Structure formats: structure tokens, C-alpha cells
Amino acid sequence: MLSDTLIRLGIAALIIAAGLAAYWGWNRWQMRRLGRASTGALLGLETRPDNTPAVLYFRTPECVVCATAQRPALDRLKAELGSGVQVIEIDAAAQPAVADYWGVLSVPTTFIINAAGQPRAINHGLTSKDKLKQQVLSAAATPSGGEPAQVRELEAAPVHETSEA
Amino acid sequence: MTKVDHSALRTNQAAIITLLIVAFVCNWAWLAALVMLVMAYGTLRRQPGFRAIYSEILKPRGWVKPDVLNDNPEPHVFAQGFGAVVLLGATAALYLGAPAAGWALVWLVVALAVLNLFVGFCAGCAVYYWLNRLRLPGFAKAPPAGTFPGMRPKGN
Numbered sequence: 637m638l639s640d641t642l643i644r645l646g647i648a649a650l651i652i653a654a655g656l657a658a659y660w661g662w663n664r665w666q667m668r669r670l671g672r673a674s675t676g677a678l679l680g681l682e683t684r685p686d687n688t689p690a691v692l693y694f695r696t697p698e699c700v701v702c703a704t705a706q707r708p709a710l711d712r713l714k715a716e717l718g719s720g721v722q723v724i725e726i727d728a729a730a731q732p733a734v735a736d737y738w739g740v741l742s743v744p745t746t747f748i749i750n751a752a753g754q755p756r757a758i759n760h761g762l763t764s765k766d767k768l769k770q771q772v773l774s775a776a777a778t779p780s781g782g783e784p785a786q787v788r789e790l791e792a793a794p795v796h797e798t799s800e801a
Numbered sequence: 802m803t804k805v806d807h808s809a810l811r812t813n814q815a816a817i818i819t820l821l822i823v824a825f826v827c828n829w830a831w832l833a834a835l836v837m838l839v840m841a842y843g844t845l846r847r848q849p850g851f852r853a854i855y856s857e858i859l860k861p862r863g864w865v866k867p868d869v870l871n872d873n874p875e876p877h878v879f880a881q882g883f884g885a886v887v888l889l890g891a892t893a894a895l896y897l898g899a900p901a902a903g904w905a906l907v908w909l910v911v912a913l914a915v916l917n918l919f920v921g922f923c924a925g926c927a928v929y930y931w932l933n934r935l936r937l938p939g940f941a942k943a944p945p946a947g948t949f950p951g952m953r954p955k956g957n
Binding site: 640641644645647648651655659698699700701704741742760 | 822825826827828866867868869870908912915919920921922952953
């Protein structure tokens with residue numbers, strides 16, 4: 637009886653692991669697809685200043701968690717990293733073509749863009765400030781194609797320098 | 802179109818996924834049958850079967866916030882009914898001595914609910930909209946403007 641339950645638990649774990657692997661693979665494919673397209677400025681990143689990592693943040697006006705949790709997390713990130721990161725906010729409802737281009741399926745979704753303008757990570761759903769910070773610093777350290785570079789000093793600056801794209 | 806609280810739908814999907822995985826692990830065919838009955842009841846009431854978990858527990862305590870979007874409720878009702886029918890087949894297989902087929906159908910429902918919960922793609926809704934394109938009677942609603950059939954609307 638117990639061994640039967642354990643076998644079933646193992647099968648369930650394997651199926652769930654396969655699902656997670658498929659999800660991970662899909663994310664990797666998305667990054668590669670966007671990476672191939674990033675020889676010029678990607679749609680939605682036209683306002684990004686050169687050599688500045690960015691967080692591309694998709695939200696909608698009706699997304700409650702965007703306003704109550706994701707936006708404050710991005711404000712705290714901006715407060716900590718200052719001019720070392722730019723937050724580009726896009727209303728997925730108002731700009732569905734941009735959301736489709738990036739493969740956004742739900743909001744909030746955040747993309748981490750490195751200094752060279754290449755997407756380095758995707759976060760589906762609410763993402764904490766700490767995780768975003770770690771991803772931005774990691775992207776800043778690998779400006780193009782994964783070659784580590786020196787992480788530059790990220791000085792503090794005022795909050796709310798978000799640009800509406 | 803009308804206002805549809807997608808938090809209620811997601812809670813419903815989470816409950817279905819959790820209970821069906823528990824049913825599989827514990828080899829409880831009765832639990833799969835119970836989920837099927839709740840989904841069928843919800844379909845008849847034209848609301849998520851496990852709505853009470855959201856409206857009576859999660860929402861009043863502020864643990865889950867409403868996520869109200871302009872959407873068509875009919876495809877979601879159809880999708881739940883579709884899931885209930887698949888689970889009816891699963892339950893029949895489980896009680897008629899075909900456990901492999903029965904649990905495979907249970908996992909199919911789990912997979913589709915996971916797809917809906919985490920990716921925002923409602924396969925049953927896509928089928929509904931496909932039938933709408935074929936102009937079948939009873940499938941009157943078209944997808945929200947700018948939304949791929951079956952995908953969760955990004956907001957209006």
C-alpha cells in the first residue's frame with residue numbers, strides 16, 4: 637500500500653518535472669528568439685539609453701497585483717540601483733502588438749535587458765525586488781552574449797524615473 | 802462581453818489540479834469522481850465549481866485579490882464542462898477496471914488546468930471559439946478583440 641503510494645508519488649513528481657522542463661525550455665526558446673532579433677533595438681526598447689540595463693515591465697490597468705506589488709518592487713529596485721537601471725513600463729492592453737512581439741502571456745511579466753539591449757531573463761508573474769536586482773546585476777555583468785565584464789558601480793538615485801513606452 | 806474575475810477561475814484551476822494530483826497519488830478514484838461532480842455542478846450553475854474557496858475564504862481575507870477583466874464567461878463555463886466530461890470518462894475507466902486510461906485522462910485534465918493557470922491559455926475556450934467560427938448554434942461569443950482565441954485577455 638505504502639510502496640504503491642510512493643510509486644504514484646514518484647510518477648507524479650516525474651510528470652511535474654517534465655512540465656517544469658517544458659516550461660524552462662519554452663522560456664529558453666523565447667530568449668533565443670528575441671536574442672536573434674536584437675541586432676537593432678527591439679520593439680518597445682527604442683527609448684532605452686545605450687549601455688544601461690533595463691527592466692521591461694508589462695502590465696495592464698486592471699492588473700491589481702501589478703499596482704499593489706510589482707510596481708512597488710520596481711520602485712524599490714530603481715531606488716537602490718538608480719541610474720544603473722531603467723524601468724520601461726508597457727501597458728499590454730494599450731499596446732498588444734508589443735506584448736505579442738515579446739510573447740507576453742499574462743501580466744505582470746518582466747524582461748531583464750542587458751546593457752547591449754539583449755534580453756537576458758523572463759519573469760512570468762510577480763517578481764520580488766531582490767530577484768530583479770540579482771538579475772539586473774547579472775545582466776550588467778554580461779553585456780553581450782555571456783562574456784563576463786566588470787560590474788559597474790551602481791549609484792543610488794531618486795525613484796520614479798520610469799518612462800512610459 | 803462582461804466582467805469576469807479571473808482570480809476565481811485561477812482558484813478553481815488550482816483546486817482542480819491539487820485535488821486530482823492527490824487523487825492520483827492516493828489512488829482515490831472517488832476523489833476524481835468528486836472533482837468531476839463539483840465541476841459539473843459549477844457548469845450547470847455557470848460559475849467555477851470551486852468558487853466558494855475563493856469567494857468565502859481567499860477573497861474575504863485578502864489572500865487573493867480580484868482580477869476582473871472584460872471577457873466572455875461562456876467559454877470558461879464550456880471549458881469546465883468539457884473538463885467534467887473528460888473526468889466522467891476517467892471515472893468510468895477507473896471504476897470499470899482500466900486504471901491506466903482513467904489516470905491518463907485525469908492527467909490530461911491536470912495538464913490543461915496547469916496550462917490555463919500558469920500560461921493563461923484555456924484550451925476549452927479555444928475549442929469554444931473554434932466552434933463559434935464554425936457558426937455552431939450555442940457558441941455565439943467571439944474572442945475579445947486583439948486576443949488570441951483561448952488566451953487570457955491582457956486587459957481592456
